[in-house]
Amino acid sequence: MKYYLVRAMFFLLVVTAVSGADDTGYLVGPTKPVLIAEGDDVILPCTLNNPNGNNNAFDQTVEWSRLDLNPKEVHLYRNIRDENADQNTNYKGRTSLFRDDLENGIISLKLSRVKLADTGNYTCSVPPLKTVIQLIVGAVSQPVISVVGPKDYDVVLKCVATFWTFKPDLTWLDSDGSILTEGPTEIQIDSEGRYTVRGEVTVQKTDKNMFTCRVNQQQINQMKKTEYNVPDAVFPMSRGQKAGIIIGVIIAVTILSVAGGVYMWRQKKQLKQQQEEQKKQLKQQQEEQNIHNVNPHMAELIQRVTKVIPITDELLQKGLIQEEDCSNVLFADASKDQMIMLYQVLDYRGPKAKSAFYRILKEKEPDIIRDLDVDFVDQNKDLFIQRVNDVNSISDELLQKGLIKKEDEDKIRAAETSQDQMTQLYQVLSDSGPDS
């Protein structure tokens, strides 16, 4: 408001327009257009200037009008009051005079909330005196910011302000209000004389990443600002950040693989331990079974084993029996007697020796052992049915070795419990003969 008054005074003092040719006086208004932005309030300056010093307009008629409109009335003051019955509806409720200043010859019009349509030539009149004041209402708009894209490690922003009536200036600011060096600014003017300004800026990442595009127009005292917060993620990573991330990834991968390696190693170790444990158990079971086989079949083995000498030899070589044991066995003539001697030796040397004997015998005289095994399996039928769980893989192996037939295996598999399967397997085995 002050600004316009000051400017109005400037016009009154420096550039005056003289109207009304007679000696009684004249009206003074600005000779240059009054510029204002839409939405603002404006004062159209007009002053009565009488050479005789009587400038009192209080009891005179003051008329503001626009001759290009119909009705032309903008504001009418007559008989010491406003008479706006014939006022153009466009100005309804937006016009006023400075009542207290009328006696000093100030007949300026205040126009509130100006519209673009208010642009025009206003006649200020104290009949018969008159003068014309040109008003131009300027369109302004809020600038709009957008991200153009990354550039190296920075981000390029764009600001556009459209349809300004007067040529605007565009400035970029950071969050501290410091002016940023802007990129190319381009100004376009359309067929209706409206200006569009576009500006780019390259910004670096900051704490706040808040940037402002300021568009201002000095003539109409207009300034429009738009702030924009660039998300951190929009900024490309710097070389340092990239290196940091790569190092981080390498460290993470290293830690993971070391941890994984340790884990795998532990698992492997555990597995190995388990396997060894199982092996040990299996061996023990095997030995127990061997002993179990050797003991009750003493009579049969004595009858049947012929290669007593080589077996004894091997037992000696394995350190399971002693030299003196051998001489006892060798001393006997017939293999039966040798075998009796060997049994004594084995009893004396304990289960390990017995187990080894069984193994060696299996190598050297497999037929005997096979017969013993069949016996063993038959004798322990009930026990096996109760205790053997992995019937499927056993029957599988039998199938692969061609010892049972496919349909037999299917039968076994069809049984529900492992006990039933085992019973079925026994059935199949007894049908297929002793080799199985």
Ligand SMILES: *[C@@H]1O[C@H](CO)[C@@H](O)[C@H](O)[C@H]1NC(C)=O
């Ligand atoms: C207003 O007056 C100016 C100057 O005299 C002139 O150039 C312009 O065309 C006029 N405008 C209208 C709308 O009559």
